[in-house]
Amino acid sequence: MAAIAHPDRNFKYWLISPAIFLLLLIGLFPLIFSLVVSFMRVTMLETDTSFAGLANFVQLFHDARLWQSLAHTVLIIIVALPIELLLGLAMAYLFLNHMPGRPILISLLMLPTIISPIVAGATWRLLFDNRYGPINQIIGWFAGHPVPALWTVNPGLVYPAIIFCEIWQWTPFMFLILLAALSNVDRSLTEAAEIDGARFWRSFRYVVLPAIFPVMSIAILIRGLDLFRIFDIIWALTSGGPGTMTETVSVYAYVQGFRQFESSYTAAIAFLVIALLTVVVTWAIRRMGLAK
């Protein structure tokens, strides 16, 4: 009997090694380099790039503007995320059953998500324009008089404007994920609950929600992380203003890195954000049972 030739077990690793090397080069190298830079005094405008120790990290804790930007970011997350979730869920229920033109309507609803966020922000800035934007004009029709609302200047209106734009653009994402989740719920369970006299809310709470919870958790996590790094819409609408009122962590990091040219300090901010997000994501994954 001829000896069976064993295939090289390491061959598969050789095959994928170029791709892994490239990924490490693109992902890991900048990460390590940024870490090194965060311990130095690198700015675009000074020639001194000496070792700074923990100075940049110590500065983080004394930087009130940074912590304010974190607070602004958290504010946007805790307002926008639940609204997107509830609206997305409501829309998913609306489109759960067959209706005429369902595929086309779903496609149209998805359009906001395929627009570049910076383009969406620039467009909404025009729509919110005090003199020429249709938003104020439509409000004026209902009010019966001109309403010169300054959506990107008035402190009382900037956050509603930003959150509205975010919700407009990304609720369809939630809707699509939740529609898929709801479509996979076993109908026999909901029908059985109905026969047993359970009303909609009890059926939803004890039958539907547990069934869609894993998928919904992932959607919440993804959107939460997206909202944490929100930049485009804010930059297009307010550039972080008025003052620094709508400055989020991403906007602040951009200003520090590309306007103030504080490369080392920006790297330190980035690692602070990585640390915070790692803690949050780990907690979320455990809490949501996604690690099982």
Next chain:
Amino acid sequence: MINRRDFGKISLAAGLAATTGRPAWAASAADTAVKAAQQYKGRSITIVWEAGLQSLDPTHFSGPKWKELTGIDVRVIEVATAEMFTKIMQDYKSGAGAYDALNVIPAWMPDLAQAGALEVLDPYVEKYGYASELQTIAPTYRDNQMKVSGKIYGFPDDGDVFLMYYRRDLFEDPAVQKAFKDKTGKDLAVPKTWADFDVVGAGLTDILKSKGIYGASFFRQPPYAMYMFEERFRNEGGKFFDAGTMKATINSDVGVKVFTGMRNENKFMPPGVEQFGFVENLATFLQGQSAMTISWPPYGRWAEGYGTDQEALNWVPKTTIAGKVGYALPPGGHPELAAGFALSVSSTSKNKDAAYLFIQWLNSEDVSRQRVQLPYTLRDPFRDSHYADPGYLALWPNAKDYLAALKQASQTGLLDLSLLQTDKYEEVLRQAISKLWAGEDPKTILDAAATQWNDITQKIGVDKQKMVYAAWAAESGAYPKM
């Protein structure tokens, strides 16, 4: 012995010299640049230029012309103004040498020069005989936007300066004059002080609002309003720093007065003026909805309709006030030069001579005169000869008043604040202005801004910044002579 033919030639040369200001046998700086650049035929150079209208100059006019004359291909790198400084520094720091020639805002020069990003141009000026034509650049630009620590780093190439544009027809209307006199007890006149401006603006709004006209409108978005604050603050007697201690003094009584005035004036301006940018304010003025405004020179040209029939300018609202516009210095009499551009050479360029020759040619008397008259670009007069050019004077009936006002403005103009890391100080000002429109207290805003300025100065180094500030403050255009 000189014969009659020689005498005729000499007389002709002398006559030409009298009209051109240089010996007829001496080549112009433009000619010199073209001849010297022909040795680089076939090469390609890059030049960083502001994206948008500004870059139509090198893409439609000067670039193709230079190629025709020298065989050198000019590749225009269009960059948004807000990104230009970053891109120039990134190219320099990386050593990539992607840029040969540059457009730089003069206020950036100390930072760029200190970082080593700009080539010192003195040797090239001497080599290619450009010194004499540099002297015919209007003094304010020549003396304040060209050198850092005594060395030439750029050629001023854009006569940016704020001018007041007002509705002559309204100011000369007997009915309006009478109504104004009845209302205020004063004669209606173009305001020369900010106190006068407040009276005139509010008065005209009361009189003309029923016709949809406001006394004035300004651009109030922070990037623009920052220049207006810098101008007005100094006209009112303010100083940015205490020269001895380098402590910021923008929160002085003058600063608070200016901020309070700016906020109060919004009340007689069109609703939503806090959001007005360059275009919104332009539209308001061209559509006849404001009696006064302050802005850069293009407003004056476009108000007369010059160039707005070009496709590139089809976004400019059609003027309804052609022939009705007057020109004056802004209140205080010392307008902000407000940005501007200078032509420089990147220190990492691999084609320094070719790049230098291109900018010499662009900036020369002959070529710059044509460029500032291009209807679709934003380059404004900056040489003495531009203000008196017969071609320019004939562009529209009132052009001579326009050029006279620009010339006067250039003579009395105030430099933009220019220190090390100027943008950090300006960023604080921009945020302060946006807080002002959001309704915060002016004193509180300016106190916070002054504290931030002091922190920036500490970080840069007080002594280091003090030297740079002292050099800037010593310039003739830094502070008005009170």
